[in-house]
Amino acid sequence: MTADGPVLRVVFNRPDRHNALTWAMWDGLHDACERADADPAIRLLALSGAGERAFVSGTDISQFTAFTDGADGVAYERRVQRVVDRLESVRVPTLAVVQGYCVGAGLILASACDLRLAVPEARFGAPIARTLGNCLSMNTYSLLVHHLGPARTLDMLLRARLYTGEEAHAAGYVAELCEPGELPVRQAEIEERLLGHSPLSMWAAKEAVRRLRTANLPNGDDLVTEVFGSTDFRTAVAAFLAKQEVTWQGH
Template sequence: MNAVHLHRGAIARLELDNPAKLNAFTPDMLSQLETHCAALDADPAVLGVLVTAAPARAFCAGADISAWAGLAPAEFARHWVRDGHRVFDRLARLSKPTIAVIGGHAFGGGLELTAACDIRVMAPEARLGLPESSVGIVPGWSGTQRLLRLVPEPVVKEMALFGRHLTAERAREIGFVAEVAADPLAAAEDIAARLAHTSPRATEIAKYLIHAAAGEDRAAMIEALGGGMIAASADKAEGVAAFAEKRKPEFPGR
């Protein structure tokens, strides 16, 4: 049974639905999230994406310990850590704007999931944390990498080294959270509604530009921008036509 649901629409919703485990990630959930991300990227009707979770005491408690506790060290590194990275990278690099709706605590992989979104809206009582050291491991899905580009280094150290939690208000003050709201879903929907009045192409390209500057998959972002420019050129049209007609191209230079 799926534990990550895709609700389609102009503003689509990715919903974690594993409340018995506080929406903690299992391997199947990672696979489902990856599949949904591919579907969203391929759907031109989608303007934006909200990342939400089924009601529970936590937005996402991280990774289901029972899913990784028995793995051999090589399997833990080769599959669990790298698979999670690949899936969260897929979410981070969606061509659509994304908003994490943090209605409860987001710890470990849950915090890393929110960091893979473009912006975040958070309930006032929710908390953020990196509790991995309390179970003898370290953050594995970019909690010491992507998160460090979004949160000051000392704050990441507070969470990862000392186990301190980050409150919603402090997260807003340091810029990690865009808004703190009693109803974070309604607040996120209000923000996302503005996408109906913006150019989908412009927001996509703006996201690529920002990611290239920030170091989020810089090589792919730069080549995507260059590819888009050349794909619209008369030279590209002539090159493709000449190849199909088995003749030498006569490039117009525009």
């Protein structure tokens, strides 16, 4: 986290792990959101990943090995949602700059931002149906449906599809697409435009959209409890870390 004039920049910096998030990284993002709202000099929050291979490739899977039942899944999702909610409610505009993989936790964080700038080679998705066999929180499902609609959300999740940058842009998820060499210039241009606009007007717009999305958000702890507490999930985590195939049992 570094302040670049009025822009607070957060870079997810584990390129050797495709920027997979540790708990320290989750907490660091929460701290950045707090700083963005506490410092009147900060007018924009920009998120990106170190290197060109990933924005964020997900949560570090090794953290799931300690899970013993569905209650651990609920606790995990609540801890994640604390950060996602904080990111979505930041008063200043938020921009996700995406190269490479933006999957799992990366997709969640990008979805909680106000705008997304990406390259055609970017890949967006949450292929958990073929990897860990877990599920998302109700808030995350709501974010995806909000941005992509129910049909594209189910297409992405059920078929474990990774959308290309072009597909995400065509769906309206990505605000702007540009070639990798143009990314720094386009990011600077977007930032300059946002910094020239009314802070209160932009805050009211983003806060209104957030309230509309969450107004009737149902509880989904029962879904998380059943899926994270399943034998399939525990087996899949071990298989993923061992680079082995998993045979799904449905329980």
